[in-house]
Amino acid sequence: MMNREIKSYFPILDQEVxxxxxxxxxxxxxxxxPVQVIEALTRYYEFDNANVHxxxxxxxxxATDMYEGAREKVRKFINADTTExxxxxxxTTTALNLVAQSYGRANVEEGDEIVITYMxxxxxxxxxxxxxxxxxxxxxYIDLNPDGTISLxxxxxAVTDRTKIVSMMYVSNVLGxxxxxxxxxxxAHEHGAVMVVDGAQAAPHLKIDVQNLDxxxxxxxxxxxxxxxxxxxxxxxxxxxxxxxxxxxxxxMIDFVGLxxxxxxxxxxxxxxxxxxxxxxxxxxxxxxxxxxxxxxxxEQHEHKMAAYAMNAMNEIEGLQIYGPTDPQxxxxxxxxxxxxxxxxxxxxxxxxxxIAVRAGHHCAQPLMKWLQCTATARASFYVYNDESDIDxxxxxxxxxxxxxxxVF
Amino acid sequence: MSSKxxxxxxxxxxxxxxxxxxxxxxxxxxxxxxxxxxxxxxDRIQLTLQVEEGIVKDAKFDGxxxxxxxxxxxxxxxxxxxxxxDTALQLSHIFSDMxxxxxxxxxIDLGDIEALQGVSQFPARIKxxxxxxxxxxxxxxxxxxx
Numbered sequence: 001m002m003n004r005e006i007k008s009y010f011p012i013l014d015q016e017v018x019x020x021x022x023x024x025x026x027x028x029x030x031x032x033x034p035v036q037v038i039e040a041l042t043r044y045y046e047f048d049n050a051n052v053h054x055x056x057x058x059x060x061x062x063a064t065d066m067y068e069g070a071r072e073k074v075r076k077f078i079n080a081d082t083t084e085x086x087x088x089x090x091x092t093t094t095a096l097n098l099v100a101q102s103y104g105r106a107n108v109e110e111g112d113e114i115v116i117t118y119m120x121x122x123x124x125x126x127x128x129x130x131x132x133x134x135x136x137x138x139x140x141y142i143d144l145n146p147d148g149t150i151s152l153x154x155x156x157x158a159v160t161d162r163t164k165i166v167s168m169m170y171v172s173n174v175l176g177x178x179x180x181x182x183x184x185x186x187x188a189h190e191h192g193a194v195m196v197v198d199g200a201q202a203a204p205h206l207k208i209d210v211q212n213l214d215x216x217x218x219x220x221x222x223x224x225x226x227x228x229x230x231x232x233x234x235x236x237x238x239x240x241x242x243x244x245x246x247x248x249x250x251x252x253m254i255d256f257v258g259l260x261x262x263x264x265x266x267x268x269x270x271x272x273x274x275x276x277x278x279x280x281x282x283x284x285x286x287x288x289x290x291x292x293x294x295x296x297x298x299x300e301q302h303e304h305k306m307a308a309y310a311m312n313a314m315n316e317i318e319g320l321q322i323y324g325p326t327d328p329q330x331x332x333x334x335x336x337x338x339x340x341x342x343x344x345x346x347x348x349x350x351x352x353x354x355x356i357a358v359r360a361g362h363h364c365a366q367p368l369m370k371w372l373q374c375t376a377t378a379r380a381s382f383y384v385y386n387d388e389s390d391i392d393x394x395x396x397x398x399x400x401x402x403x404x405x406x407x408v409f
Numbered sequence: 410m411s412s413k414x415x416x417x418x419x420x421x422x423x424x425x426x427x428x429x430x431x432x433x434x435x436x437x438x439x440x441x442x443x444x445x446x447x448x449x450x451x452d453r454i455q456l457t458l459q460v461e462e463g464i465v466k467d468a469k470f471d472g473x474x475x476x477x478x479x480x481x482x483x484x485x486x487x488x489x490x491x492x493x494x495d496t497a498l499q500l501s502h503i504f505s506d507m508x509x510x511x512x513x514x515x516x517i518d519l520g521d522i523e524a525l526q527g528v529s530q531f532p533a534r535i536k537x538x539x540x541x542x543x544x545x546x547x548x549x550x551x552x553x554x555x
Binding site: 349361375 | 418419450453476531534537
């Protein structure tokens with residue numbers, strides 16, 4: 001599919017914002033949805049909606065097939081061994097919290113270590129902070145190189161035999177850095193620790209192969225990869241998941257309920273208490289079909305190309321500082337920056353008046369902002385529907401912003 | 410780029426307060442010292458007030474944030490200095506109405522604050538403008554209790 005064709009599948013992009021054609025550069029926050037996904041959701045609700053795994057009736061069977069069919073799509077998408085390892089949850093945050101509260105509470109003891117990095121999103125910081133406080137464990141941070149990358153030496157220096165959990169984002173939502181997850185996993189395993197991967201920014205952009213990475217847990221969200229909000233996935237190795245206790249109890253996840261004790265269903269359902277996110281899973285399945293049709297390898301190449309084009313053009317603007325790796329091959333389609341002394345909020349407001357949507361703020365990564373020694377940044381992030389013309393509009397907008405504030409700063 | 414709305418938002422007087430903030434710093438003889446932040450964007454303000462016998466004798470602010478939040482803080486300190494606590498709270502109330510686009514009491518001279526009226530057209534930025542006022546409100550109310 002060519003870019004223009006891809007763009008035509010996203011109805012939301014065909015509109016004017018503040019009198020200008022919309023340029024959406026905030027896909028790292030949430031991606032837009034193609035008609036294929038929107039129609040899959042509508043079709044499900046118009047023809048197939050029923051609760052799953054309980055009805056004898058036809059709709060119930062159809063809904064169950066669709067829900068479990070989506071699980072199989074996810075399994076293939078991340079190359080998991082079996083669908084028992086694919087748990088549908090609300091999103092990455094819920095998935096990481098499940099690992100911390102179930103695996104973490106059962107396996108982390110006083111004096112043990114949990115290792116994360118300075119670049120983590122709050123959702124991969126706070127669950128571990130809470131776990132460390134509760135268990136009397138030590139939370140350690142892996143330092144970053146000046147360009148915002150991670151070196152394996154620093155990982156080796158941080159991970160010890162007392163480390164029980166290493167958790168790291170695959171792709172940084174601020175710096176765009178792609179972390180060497182496979183190698184870090186190997187180091188974690190050498191010390192007997194499990195490897196948890198926050199894949200929220202990776203799943204939309206890279207071919208994921210959990211068996212090749214050999215990670216123990218992998219979490220991601222549907223809404224950043226053309227799927228609906230409210231659906232996400234936790235992948236976990238079967239042996240680990242089998243030994244873990246659910247953290248949500250109720251319908252759907254039980255095997256037998258007595259008055260004073262109950263038993264759980266087998267994997268993956270024991271972690272899916274309550275009526276599951278059926279429509280969300282169906283929508284995620286449609287999103288996976290859509291991404292596969294474009295090709296994950298093509299998407300990754302497109303992102304590198306967008307990052308390179310943007311960085312090139314933005315570096316021409318005097319006073320504009322880009323954070324993170326300078327080599328576009330080392331980053332996903334995310335460019336975080338500051339323009340002179342113009343505060344990112346002011347920048348984002350002026351761009352918005354030209355129909356250009358960028359993110360401004362701390363990007364849910366306050367420890368990283370501290371490391372970068374700034375309180376806020378602006379971020380432009382690109383996805384399958386963006387092309388060079390969007391970046392041209394951004395650069396034009398940045399130049400006008402600079403001019404607009406020229407007598408002030 | 411020079412849209413009318415934008416020019417309403419970034420009025421000259423606002424940018425002037427941003428560039429040369431009034432009452433920047435911290436008081437040594439403060440009776441109120443309050444910190445507030447805007448968790449969604451990282452704006453942060455520290456406000457020190459010297460309140461004596463129900464009068465805001467002095468006010469200073471420190472912090473970091475966008476032009477709107479810092480200009481608003483500068484204007485707020487200017488406005489409440491020398492006023493009694495009730496008037497300060499009344500001003501805050503008027504300011505809140507102004508941000509929400511409601512009709513507000515225009516019998517009181519608002520001075521520079523009036524320039525922030527354009528912010529009401531930018532819903533995402535209202536929180537920037539109200540941060541300092543919220544800090545002041547919380548500050549004077551806690552002062553009365555201790």
